[in-house]
Amino acid sequence: MSKSLSITATKRDGLGKGPARRLRSANLIPVVTYGHGAAATSMTIKAEDSEQVLHHSGIVELVINGSDKKTTVLKTFQRHPISNKILHIDFQEVRTDEVVFTLVPLVSVGEPAGTRQGGQLEQVMMEIEVKSLPMNIPDVIKADVSALNLDEALHVRNLVFPEGVSTDVAADQVVFNVRAPKVQEVEETAAAEGEEAAAPAADTKKSDAE
Template sequence: MSTIELTANVRSDLGKGASRRLRHADLIPAVVYGANKDAVSIALEHRLVIKAQEQESFYSQVINLVIDGEKNDVIVKDIQRHPFKPKIMHVDFLRVVAGQEIHTTIPVHFVNEDKPAKAGGVVSHHVTEIEIACLPKDLPEFIEVDVAALKVGDSLHLTDVTLPAGVSSVELAKGEDHDVAIVTVDKPKASAADEDDADEAETDAE
């Protein structure tokens, strides 16, 4: 189901002190939960997770997590990072089961942004990911939003986004007032020099 595979070991030594010891050994404390099973505390090699998370699909696709030899299909639900070091502190994994719907967030890829820009517009992204619901087999790697047809003053909302078959928007399911803007094309902001020139022109006209 997945092209990403990680190997982990069950850990029985829990608590903040144990987590610190794991990190000093270049391991990441993590937890796996869901699918009506008990949560399991695990440890993974930091270097392998760092390498895996370089792929965008790490955050949106089903991962094959092998725990003490047992395969588990999971998705990443949360990652805690060090505030200033390039270090992962903790990972939460959610088990997924074929046939059971999951909720997760998927990155948005905006395409053809150069076209509104050439027409003098400034493309502004209001979201970078969309929360979706679907079966594991229907989980997309990303959602593509084409802005080629947008003109200055135009915008695209959630209802304008075409989702793949079997995929629905969690926000839109809450009601029409959750139809948030995804992207807009705005007028370029006038620079301070331009504003000064405009003021001088008005003064001269007087």
Template sequence: MSEVLSGKIREKTGKVATKEVRRNGEIPAVLYGLKDNLSFSVCPDNLKDILTAKGQNALIDLNLEGNKKRKVILKEFQSHPLKERWVHVDFLEVDVTKTVKVSVNVHLIGKSAGEKMGGLVNQVLKSIHVECLPVDIPQSVDLDVTAVELGQVLHVSDLSLPDKVKIL
């Protein structure tokens, strides 16, 4: 099930218009993909709620005033270097019948036997690239490391993913 995010279309673009959007407490955003590119703004609290509940790869129903709902995924976001806030967000409109390529975080579950013996876990790969339908995008990939011994190495091939998700 996809989440719903509302946005306001921006007629004015550029530095001055973008600063005004931020001053009003919203995030400037761009939609690109299947149809025309659109500049709009979204409420940061609503976006944060969706990303907290469903993760960064959530399939979102974007409801722009005067337009029909569009299925989108978050493609990129820019954060302020000093303050904890977003500066700009890019959304990609997707066709739910065609596969997309996304990056999915890898989460380690449990404490390995090697760690209990004083070893350290070195997670080299924090995310993996996968290809699947937008409705099949996993929020994250969990890897159980409880049986990992000292000196043992796990590979991407050790990850278990749903059949509809292909590792790139």
């Protein structure tokens, strides 16, 4: 199960795009915590800590101004569309005895049988929303793909979740599949189009001959 990640946060007063840009220039990321009916709290964390947060699936303990603490989970985040830098993070405050919903990465285990038949493994879902108590949130959900043959798929219903962890995602949602290489598909499509284009020309010659 995932361990708690503890990072330092500092309360902030200045809100809006201008102050946020100045914070990011100072290597700080604006964050907000909310939950349990309390007013949202605006803070900052270090940019390097924000990367740790995005690679952590469990509880994030925010130590605010060196004393106050909030038990949270990552809820949403924003990245710059060009630089891909983190712009903002939202945390949801939680209690250790309440069920929470959070996203957990999906990873494949094993070599699909279909790859030995010329296929390629494709990952359709990169992460999945799970529900569990905060301390039970797994770091990743592993999917054994070794039994997948060519043109077969592994679905959400085939995933094995740790005890106390489940999901509301549709059971028939595809997670991984094994498909023929895309290059081969393109070549087959081009060949089919070539045959269709050649057909009218043959008809014309026949008509001229008549």
